[in-house]
Amino acid sequence: MAKARPVRGATHNSESMRFNLPQREADGDWLDDREGIDGEPPRLRTTVTVEHPRTIITRNQSPDVPFDRSINPYRGCEHGCIYCFARPTHAYHDLSPGLDFESRLFAKPDAPALLRAELGKRGYVCRPIAFGTNTDPYQPIESDWRITRGCIEVLAACDHPITITTKSDRVVRDLDLLAPMAARGLAAVMVSVTSLDPKVARTVEPRAPHPERRLAAVAKLAAAGVPTVVSIAPVIPAITDHEIEHLIERAAQAGAYGAGFIPVRLPHEVAPLFEAWLDAHFPDRKGKVMATIRSLRDGKRNDPNFGSRMRGSGPWAELLRTRFHIACRKHGLTRERKPLRTELFRPPAGDQGELF
Numbered sequence: 039m040a041k042a043r044p045v046r047g048a049t050h051n052s053e054s055m056r057f058n059l060p061q062r063e064a065d066g067d068w069l070d071d072r073e074g075i076d077g078e079p080p081r082l083r084t085t086v087t088v089e090h091p092r093t094i095i096t097r098n099q100s101p102d103v104p105f106d107r108s109i110n111p112y113r114g115c116e117h118g119c120i121y122c123f124a125r126p127t128h129a130y131h132d133l134s135p136g137l138d139f140e141s142r143l144f145a146k147p148d149a150p151a152l153l154r155a156e157l158g159k160r161g162y163v164c165r166p167i168a169f170g171t172n173t174d175p176y177q178p179i180e181s182d183w184r185i186t187r188g189c190i191e192v193l194a195a196c197d198h199p200i201t202i203t204t205k206s207d208r209v210v211r212d213l214d215l216l217a218p219m220a221a222r223g224l225a226a227v228m229v230s231v232t233s234l235d236p237k238v239a240r241t242v243e244p245r246a247p248h249p250e251r252r253l254a255a256v257a258k259l260a261a262a263g264v265p266t267v268v269s270i271a272p273v274i275p276a277i278t279d280h281e282i283e284h285l286i287e288r289a290a291q292a293g294a295y296g297a298g299f300i301p302v303r304l305p306h307e308v309a310p311l312f313e314a315w316l317d318a319h320f321p322d323r324k325g326k327v328m329a330t331i332r333s334l335r336d337g338k339r340n341d342p343n344f345g346s347r348m349r350g351s352g353p354w355a356e357l358l359r360t361r362f363h364i365a366c367r368k369h370g371l372t373r374e375r376k377p378l379r380t381e382l383f384r385p386p387a388g389d390q391g392e393l394f
Contacts, residue, residue: 084116086179089144094152094189095167105168105201109153111185113144115173117205117246119232120315121272124172126306135307140245143179150188154386157196164383167193170203170228178245180208190215196386197224199378203269205230205246207255213262220264223379228267228298229256231285233278241319242274253292260293265376268294272302273358275330276323282358283365290369297371299362301334301350309339330354 096108114128118140125135133142146152156162169175175186193200194215202209202216202225209216209227219225231252233239239249259266268289273279282299289297304312316324331339334350350358366372 084141084143084179086143086145086183089113089146090148091146091152093156094146094149095156103168103171105171106165108168108171109149109189110172111146111149111169111175111183111189112173112177112179114139114142116140116143116177116179117174117243119205119243119246120312121242121274121302121304121308122173123303123305123308125308125311127172129307136311145179145183145185147183147185149185150192153189154192157192157198158386158388162385164198164380166199166201166378166380168201168203174204174206175202176204176206176208180206187212187215192386193224194219196384197222197382199224199380199383201226201228201378203228203230205232205243205252207247207251210255210258213258213264216259216264217262220262222382223376224382226265226267226375226378227259228269229253229259229294230269230271231289232270232272232274234281234284234288235278238278241315242277253288256289256292256294260295266294267296267298267375268292270297270299270362272300274302274327275334275354276326277320279358282361286362286365286371287369290371294371295373296375297362297366299358301355301358302331304331304335304339306340 094109096110098106098108113131115122115124122139125139128135128139128142131144133139169186169189180186190200190212192198200219204227209229216225216227229252231249232242234249236248239246253268256266256268268285270282270285273282286297302312313324313328316327320327328339333352334355336351
C-alpha cells in the first residue's frame with residue numbers, strides 16, 4: 039500500500055497510511071422488500087487514514103451528557119447522516135464536513151494499547167467510558183479494523199464499565215463480550231432509530247442499517263441481558279416527529295428498558311448541508327421545517343448553550359416532551375436507569391511502560 043502525505047491537523051506521531059476500501063452500499067443488508075424505496079443505496083468510495091494519537095480517552099465537563107470521558111476509535115462516519123453534529127470536526131483536517139466526512143475517514147488502531155496504558159496509570163479513577171459520542175463505533179469500517187472490539191476486550195479484562203451509542207446492528211457481533219459485562223453491571227447500549235419509514239431513513243441516513251435491523255439488534259441485546267435504550271435522535275419537525283409514539287411502541291416491543299430523544303441540532307456547517315438536503319428531498323416542507331427549528335432554537339438554526347441545546351425551548355419543545363413522556367408511560371418505558379458499577383475495576387496486569 040502506498041504511503042500518503044500526513045493530513046494536516048491530525049494528531050499523530052508517525053506518518054499516516056491511507057487505505058482505499060471498495061465502494062460501499064448501506065451498512066448491512068437492507069431488507070429484501072424494497073417496495074416504496076426509490077433507487078439503490080448511495081455508493082461511495084472510502085479511504086481510511088491511520089492516525090496515531092498520543093492518548094485515546096477524551097475528557098469533558100459538559101452538564102448536558104451523563105459521562106465525563108469517551109473514546110472515538112474513528113473520525114468521520116460512513117453512515118452519512120445529514121444531521122450529524124460531528125461533521126464540522128473534519129474541518130480540523132482541512133477536509134469538508136460534507137462528502138469528505140463520509141468518505142475520508144481516520145482509524146486509530148493503537149486505541150486498545152493506548153487504553154490499556156491509560157487504565158494502568160497510577161491514580162486512574164474508574165468511571166464509565168462512552169463510545170459513539172462523536173462518530174459511530176460500529177460504522178462499516180469496524181468490520182475491517184475491529185478497533186472498537188479491541189477496546190471492549192481491554193475493558194472487559196479490567197471489569198471497566200462501558201456505554202455504547204450506535205445506529206448499527208453490528209453491535210450484536212460483540213455480544214460475547216457485552217453480555218457477560220452486562221451481567222456484572224458493566225455495560226449498557228443505546229441504539230438510535232430516527233425513523234421507521236424506509237424511504238425517509240434511506241435519505242436522511244443513507245448508509246446506516248435499515249431501522250428494522252436496528253430494532254432487531256435491540257431485541258437481541260435485551261434478550262442477552264444487555265440494558266438497551268432506544269434513542270429517537272434527532273427528531274426532525276414535519277418529517278419524523280409524527281413517528282414518536284410508534285417508535286416508542288416498537289422500542290418497548292423489542293425489549294428496550296428506556297427511551298430518549300433529542301430535537302435536531304444544526305451547528306456550524308451542518309445547517310447549510312441540512313437545508314440543501316431539504317431542497318433535494320422535501321422542498322415542499324422546507325419552510326415549515328426551518329421555521330419550527332428556529333422556534334426551538336430561540337430564533338436561530340442552532341442553540342449552542344448548555345442546558346438547552348439538547349432539549350430545545352419554546353412551545354414546540356414542550357409539546358414534544360409531553361408526547362414523549364405520555365408514550366413512555368403508556369408502553370412501560372419509565373424504569374430508572376441503574377448506574378454502572380465502578381468498584382469492580384482492576385488495573386491491567388503487567389508493566390504498561392513496556393508498551394512505549
